[in-house]
Amino acid sequence: MTTARSPQTLEELLCRAYQMAGLSIGQLAAGLGLPVPNNLKRDKGWIGQLIEQELGAQAGSRPEQDFLHLGVELKTIPIDAQGKPLETTYVCVAPLMNVSGMRWEHSLVKHKLERVLWIPVEGDRNIPLAARRVGTPVLWSPNQDEEQLLRQDWEEILELIALGQVSTLTARHGEVLQLRPKAANAAAKTECIMEDGTVGLTNPRGFYLKIPFTSAILRQAFGY
């Protein structure tokens, strides 16, 4: 397989992203010499990694933006025939310990979402994986309203974590940002604050963007 050179400028990154638009997953994979799995059941992050490679994102699992030197986070997002996201969007892991004194301005959520390059990809499961097409990219930064919504949810969730309410926090909390399990399986444990202030163990959690929020981002970008 080829290792794409990392884009040096935002313009170059966008140019490459636009060049992918309209191509199929099969075409991209062929160009990179990668076999296409029959489905994503055992390869859930495969499309994301394919797009990363095509655009020359740094591989690795650092809790950082994909294009740190450009200040851009890359997100592929599965959409239906109407352009509506089919899934929530993972943002980052949530801190469950030492959260007192944390501020939105320094949060990983804010940092990751400061500038996102959205790559829509057809996601209907009745379309064979190789036939699914890549859509037009969207470079997005939260406007004032969007950031306020994110901030409110983040602050509310962090407050509950600090109060030892992790076990009562569900994905229903938050208008646009939700907290959900994020782990290999339900057996994975990490430290958290308990209601009585002691340290306990719980399933690791991540922050996710709810579908109506990302749907609105795409809708505004494409004007429908």
Added chain:
DNA sequence: GGGTGATCATGG
């Protein structure tokens, strides 16, 4: 275990 990339699959 903690992080990345996410989608799966079923209960409400």
Added chain:
DNA sequence: CCATGATCACCC
């Protein structure tokens, strides 16, 4: 029908 809670693969 679809969002929530669970899970998959890989890296370190």
